Amino acid sequence: MHFFRLLGTAIIFAGISHSSPTRRFNAFNSSTISVADFASNALKVAKSNVPSTGECTPDKLIVRKEWGALSAEQRIDYTNAVLCLQGKKAKTPSDLVPGAKSRFDDFISTHINHTFTSHYTASFLLWHRWFIWEYEKALRDECGYKGYQPYWDWAKTAETGLAVSPLFDGSATSLSGNGEYIPSNGTHIDINGIDLPDGTGGGCVKTGPFKNYTVNMGPVALSLRSSSENGTSIGSTATQWNWNPRCFKRDLTDYSVQRFANETSVRRLIAESKNMEQFEMTMQGYPGSGELGVHGGGHYALGGDPGRDFFVSPGDPAFYLHHAQVDRTWWIWQQQAPSTRCGGPTAIWGTRTFLNEPPSANATYDDAMDLDWAGAHYGEVRKLGDVMSTTEGGFCYVYE
Ligand SMILES: *[C@@H]1O[C@H](CO)[C@@H](O)[C@H](O)[C@H]1NC(C)=O
Ligand SMILES: *[C@@H]1O[C@H](CO)[C@@H](O)[C@H](O)[C@H]1NC(C)=O
Ligand SMILES: *[C@@H]1O[C@H](CO)[C@@H](O)[C@H](O)[C@H]1NC(C)=O
Ligand SMILES: *[C@@H]1O[C@H](CO)[C@@H](O)[C@H](O)[C@H]1NC(C)=O
Ligand SMILES: *[C@@H]1O[C@H](CO)[C@@H](O)[C@H](O)[C@H]1NC(C)=O
Ligand SMILES: *[C@@H]1O[C@H](CO)[C@@H](O)[C@H](O)[C@H]1NC(C)=O
Ligand SMILES: *[C@@H]1O[C@H](CO)[C@@H](O)[C@H](O)[C@H]1NC(C)=O
Numbered sequence: 001m002h003f004f005r006l007l008g009t010a011i012i013f014a015g016i017s018h019s020s021p022t023r024r025f026n027a028f029n030s031s032t033i034s035v036a037d038f039a040s041n042a043l044k045v046a047k048s049n050v051p052s053t054g055e056c057t058p059d060k061l062i063v064r065k066e067w068g069a070l071s072a073e074q075r076i077d078y079t080n081a082v083l084c085l086q087g088k089k090a091k092t093p094s095d096l097v098p099g100a101k102s103r104f105d106d107f108i109s110t111h112i113n114h115t116f117t118s119h120y121t122a123s124f125l126l127w128h129r130w131f132i133w134e135y136e137k138a139l140r141d142e143c144g145y146k147g148y149q150p151y152w153d154w155a156k157t158a159e160t161g162l163a164v165s166p167l168f169d170g171s172a173t174s175l176s177g178n179g180e181y182i183p184s185n186g187t188h189i190d191i192n193g194i195d196l197p198d199g200t201g202g203g204c205v206k207t208g209p210f211k212n213y214t215v216n217m218g219p220v221a222l223s224l225r226s227s228s229e230n231g232t233s234i235g236s237t238a239t240q241w242n243w244n245p246r247c248f249k250r251d252l253t254d255y256s257v258q259r260f261a262n263e264t265s266v267r268r269l270i271a272e273s274k275n276m277e278q279f280e281m282t283m284q285g286y287p288g289s290g291e292l293g294v295h296g297g298g299h300y301a302l303g304g305d306p307g308r309d310f311f312v313s314p315g316d317p318a319f320y321l322h323h324a325q326v327d328r329t330w331w332i333w334q335q336q337a338p339s340t341r342c343g344g345p346t347a348i349w350g351t352r353t354f355l356n357e358p359p360s361a362n363a364t365y366d367d368a369m370d371l372d373w374a375g376a377h378y379g380e381v382r383k384l385g386d387v388m389s390t391t392e393g394g395f396c397y398v399y400e
Contacts, residue, residue, distance in 0.1 A: 035155065035266050035332075039399065042335035046391065046398045049338060056396035063400045064328070067150045067175075067321060068166045074147050075166075075173040079209040081145035082317050085138060086213060092373040099217040099243040100373075103142065105315075107135055108217050110374040112240050112311045115220075115354075119310075122350030122363030124280055125330045126387045132323050133395060134375045141376065151324035151399065154261035154298050162252040162301060163200065167318065175318050176208030179250040179304050189223050191300065194290060199251030199303040210317060213248045215305065217241075218312030222305055224251065240311065250316070251303025260285075260297025269294060270333050276341070276349035279333055283326070287355065294329065298322040328399040331390055342389045 050058050067075065088103035100109040111118075111131070118127035136149035157165045163178050170177025179201030189196045202224070205211055220240045273279035285293035292300060299313060299322065306315035313319050334341040341347050352367065353360040365385030372378070386393040 033267070033271065035263060035270065038267070038270050038332050038336075039328075042332040043398055043400060045335040045338065046331070050391050050396075055394065056391045060396050061391070062148050062397045064148050064324060064397055065150055065400050066153050066156075068153070068156065069400070070147070070150055072173045075150075076209075077145060077147055078139070078150060079175065079317070081139040081143040083209060083213075084143035088142065090373070091378065097217075097241040099241050101216045101243065103138065105216050106372075107131070107138075107374045108306075108312055108314045109241070110372040111314045112217070112220060113372055115311045117352065117354070118369075120284060120350075120355045121352055122348050123352075123367070123369055123384055124284065124350075125326070126348070126384050127369050128323050129327050129330075129390070129395075130369065130382055130387050131371060131374065132320055132327060133397075134371055135320050137376060138374075148397065149324050150321055151328050152298065152318065152321035154257050154294060154301075154322075154325060155263040155266055157301075158254070158257040158262040161254050162257065167321070168250075168252060170207030172208065174208045175321070176205045176210040176213075176248075177250070178207075178252045179203040179205050191223060191292065191296070192285075192287060194292060196253060196300060197255050199253035201249070201303065202251040203249060204247035205250050205304075210248060213317075214245050215248050215312075215315050216243055216245055217315060218244065218306050219309050220311035222309040222312070224249075224303070224305060224308060237311075246305070248306075248316070249304035250307060253301050253303045256292070256297050256301035260292045261294040261301070265294050265297065266329060269329065270336075273333060275346060279330070280349065283329070295326055298325065327390075331399060334389075338389075343385075347388060348384060 047058065047061070050056060050061060052058065070078070082104070085104040086102050090100040090102055090106050092100040092106050092109050094100070097109045100106055114127065118124055132149060139145040152167055157167065162168045166173065167175055168177055178199075180203035181200065182202035184198045184202070188198065205213075218240070220237060269279065269282050273282055282291075283293045284295050285291045300308060302308065302316055302318055304316070306312035307318065309315070348363060348365065350356075350363060351360045352363050363384060365383060367384045368381045369384065370379065370381050382393075387395070389395065390397050
């Protein structure tokens with residue numbers, strides 16, 4: 001079924017259950033705790049739970065940082081490693097996916113293949129946690145990157161505006177800037193009934209490290225504002241594996257982070273989500289609620305092609321910083337009550353199909369996930385239960 005028709009399906013979410021609130025934060029008024037305070041508490045809790053022996057010990061713990069906290073040299077090391085992935089040959093067989101030309105494209109191809117099984121499903125946060133981790137690993141093991149996966153602090157960019165942020169200012173130490181300005185013909189984009197104003201770019205990205213980057217795959221389901229140029233192009237799953245080389249476009253849209261991923265959005269998500277259902281549905285936006293959630297807020301803020309393509313979105317290098325922040329937000333929420341949010345019957349919620357369409361069973365910790373050719377080893381399978389903690393099951397990282 002088509003994605004937009006799926007999203008249009010009226011879904012009634014009944015019976016919000018209540019898990020016991022955590023002792024740690026009972027003493028606080030959550031509306032007065034900042035995200036930074038939640039984050040520093042999460043770091044303390046996570047560190048205190050790392051065992052002194054075994055696979056992940058305090059001395060092995062790696063720290064993922066915010067993009068702006070990296071030095072200029074560290075940022076350039078990161079984008080150089082991404083450029084390296086974009087220049088390496090794909091592992092995905094070209095007879096299966098002619099559009100996957102580079103190692104970077106392997107990740108796009110995998111995401112396209114898993115779109116319906118890793119969004120609005122129980123595995124949404126889990127699959128993406130592993131996906132980002134394999135990307136970080138590829139940058140390090142295959143492209144000599146010495147650092148770790150940075151994240152995008154949405155709320156910061158909501159305050160400053162995207163185009164002047166260290167992420168998107170177009171400098172040599174950014175992830176490239178906005179697309180060239182293309183005037184709109186006045187038609188706004190409608191995302192599930194949400195009217196998004198035009199961004200400030202729309203055309204090809206001509207600045208920063210990715211100004212020469214050619215997008216190979218998609219579009220599949222791209223929502224771009226209409227423009228005097230080819231603004232709107234809806235592809236289809238029938239052509240999802242095709243090679244379609246074109247320039248990399250952005251249409252930075254401050255409204256999307258300001259309205260859906262500001263400090264209050266993040267704080268309320270962390271402080272007020274009582275259980276996994278509320279957390280993951282608020283993060284992705286309850287369909288029909290008029291909310292995109294912080295997940296949609298970040299994605300749609302990028303605008304452009306492929307950033308705004310639900311399937312092909314990992315084709316914008318900012319995707320990985322966005323999803324690191326998604327993972328970080330989940331991690332902060334988990335650390336408020338690790339015993340019930342990293343394991344046990346209430347730490348996962350949802351079924352195996354996109355918005356449970358077609359209806360499927362509740363997912364379990366034994367359900368398997370895979371990453372096609374994106375991971376280091378083709379065919380590697382992980383169970384949902386393996387990726388619940390960032391300091392177990394082969395993972396050993398925290399966020400600062
Ligand atoms: C928490 O703080 C907010 C803002 O200061 C205030 O409006 C609210 O009444 C407080 N809630 C509780 C339960 O104390
Ligand atoms: C882009 O390509 C041009 C022409 O090949 C080259 O001079 C330039 O260094 C490249 N820029 C980047 C950021 O890769
Ligand atoms: C703007 O362009 C889109 C796509 O080409 C078209 O569907 C729409 O009717 C146009 N709107 C106006 C006001 O011209
Ligand atoms: C629109 O796209 C087509 C096919 O890629 C191209 O031939 C045409 O020149 C484009 N039009 C504009 C105005 O960019
Ligand atoms: C900030 O986020 C909150 C919660 O998502 C939202 O209700 C509010 O309207 C947003 N603020 C602005 C200025 O859009
Ligand atoms: C699936 O999970 C929901 C809530 O998480 C629960 O109400 C329902 O009974 C479960 N279904 C089955 C078949 O176990
Ligand atoms: C997509 O996933 C299916 C099922 O896991 C797998 O058989 C197939 O090889 C994958 N296709 C690509 C292009 O990765």
